[in-house]
Amino acid sequence: MTDDASTGERAPGSEDGGVSEVDGLVDRTDDHLEHRRERLSDVLDGKGLDAVWFGRPNSFAWLTGGSNVVDRDADVGVAAAGYTRADGFVVVTDNIEAERLATEEVPEAFDVTSVPWYESSLAGAVADATAGAGAADFDVPGFEPLEVSRLRRPLAETDIERYRTLGRDVADALERVARELQAADTEHEVAAGLRVSLATRGIEAPVVLVGGSERAQRYRHYTPTRSELGDYALLSVTAERGGLYASATRTVAFEGAPEWLTDRHERAMQVETTALGATLRAAESGGTAGDVFEEVVAAYDAVGEAGEWKNHHQGGAAGFAGREWIATPGSDEAVEVPLAYAYNPTVRGAKSEDTVLLTDDGAEVLTRTGEWPTRTVASCGDGGFEIERHAVRSLRGE
Incomplete structure (x- = not known):
């Protein structure tokens, strides 16, 4: 993960497990993901959805604790993180980014899948990965728009x-x-x-x-x-x-x-x-x-x-x-x-x-x-x- 080690935090991602301590840095990955799971399950139930997806950098970070940014001028990052009824926590990206994201940016609880960069857009890959009704914080054909600011409040x-x-x-x-x-x-x-x-x-x-x-x-x-x-x-x-x-x-x-x-x-x-x-x-x-x-x-x-x-x-x-x-x-x-x-x-x-x-x-x-x-x-x-x-x-x- 990308958090500065000097902060005294262990960024979510390198290990699954409860509250643990490695090299003096506290890992709160499970607590973080449990909060997100509860909040997003309520969204799925309340809106009758099967999946919600986050491709904008701040919301990708809200869900995963990691970054999907390569080009800082882009509104949408190089990957989308989602929560689905069928598969739980998931990330979709292309073959250029998949290994790096899985290794350095997102917790192991996320299933990272990829498509060849030359075959599909991120929006297309997200649509293909969704069984049923979906919503996203960026434009995905056939999906509902997702109001993410409301989801992120209050803080965990x-x-x-x-x-x-x-x-x-x-x-x-x-x-x-x-x-x-x-x-x-x-x-x-x-x-x-x-x-x-x-x-x-x-x-x-x-x-x-x-x-x-x-x-x-x-x-x-x-x-x-x-x-x-x-x-x-x-x-x-x-x-x-x-x-x-x-x-x-x-x-x-x-x-x-x-x-x-x-x-x-x-x-x-x-x-x-x-x-x-x-x-x-x-x-x-x-x-x-x-x-x-x-x-x-x-x-x-x-x-x-x-x-x-x-x-x-x-x-x-x-x-x-x-x-x-x-x-x-x-x-x-x-x-x-x-x-x-x-x-x-x-x-x-x-x-x-x-x-x-x-x-x-x-x-x-x-x-x-x-x-x-x-x-x-x-x-x-x-x-x-x-x-x-x-x-x-x-x-x-x-």
């Missing part, structure tokens, strides 16, 4: 364990780069450093944003350029490993940083904290993403930034996508736990963002190392919710 305990490791590694990679920055560094240089820092931990980086003091004030998505950082910088990433996604932003201030930076960052932290508190209450009461959004808008009003929310989306639920859903006015998406949430409010050149696990027991910041300055921030809404948020780090004189 094995997902949460991997998420904690991913969040810590993403934060460590981000902060190691951020601590070494200088005002004369260019956004391109910093972005390259972030990608390398993440890659050494086996983490992909689909989103890397670096905004220096001039561009961070003008744009909410500060895609890197050759501009120097200047007085301060925002570094934002959405990073993926094993199908799970974690997002985080860090802010650093140099000599000459504007006096308003800390104040605006504080306001963004308050809005983010309000969103998290509202999400916990919505999960408890059966509320929706639209309910959370209303409280986000009210929080912007409360901190003196009325209408600022119109300039950028506010984030939402995370997991096996950068955002499983984004909070919008009137959205009826269910708010549930256990699930990760990544809200990303911006206030005129400032931004606060982390990936936070919400459960019945409360909130846990996943993207944290304990080595970055934090502040306890209170929600603007009801309930008295508080959480530690990452503050602006001053690099003056460092």
Whole structure:
């Protein structure tokens, strides 16, 4: 499997069996697959299907724990993983990929079959491998479309364990780069450093944003350029490993940083904290993403930034996508736990963002190392919710 060995995890795949320990790494393959089996059996029964198939990379990873990616620009990978009434866990691919996938990417519980690459498309191979009614998350002739985001929520305990490791590694990679920055560094240089820092931990980086003091004030998505950082910088990433996604932003201030930076960052932290508190209450009461959004808008009003929310989306639920859903006015998406949430409010050149696990027991910041300055921030809404948020780090004189 492809998970970085340094994470302390044993990726599902090399052995079947219960919870075991090999070379100090815990194997939770059986627990992972039992959760997927139960959830997918319910889908088959509820929809009257005989098979469900996953060819998109994040859903393939959700089911198998492995990767079907060769071309990162492709919407569908080189294999599809399925669960069928007849055969249980299965993978269909071509003869180019079959041996590698069976050896390195998927648990032994999956029966990997292949077709000659020159005889059939992946969609055709999946259709041929299905006896009866099927559904898929990509276009297969005669199949029903499969809404996979709903299937992936809420998280399983094995997902949460991997998420904690991913969040810590993403934060460590981000902060190691951020601590070494200088005002004369260019956004391109910093972005390259972030990608390398993440890659050494086996983490992909689909989103890397670096905004220096001039561009961070003008744009909410500060895609890197050759501009120097200047007085301060925002570094934002959405990073993926094993199908799970974690997002985080860090802010650093140099000599000459504007006096308003800390104040605006504080306001963004308050809005983010309000969103998290509202999400916990919505999960408890059966509320929706639209309910959370209303409280986000009210929080912007409360901190003196009325209408600022119109300039950028506010984030939402995370997991096996950068955002499983984004909070919008009137959205009826269910708010549930256990699930990760990544809200990303911006206030005129400032931004606060982390990936936070919400459960019945409360909130846990996943993207944290304990080595970055934090502040306890209170929600603007009801309930008295508080959480530690990452503050602006001053690099003056460092």
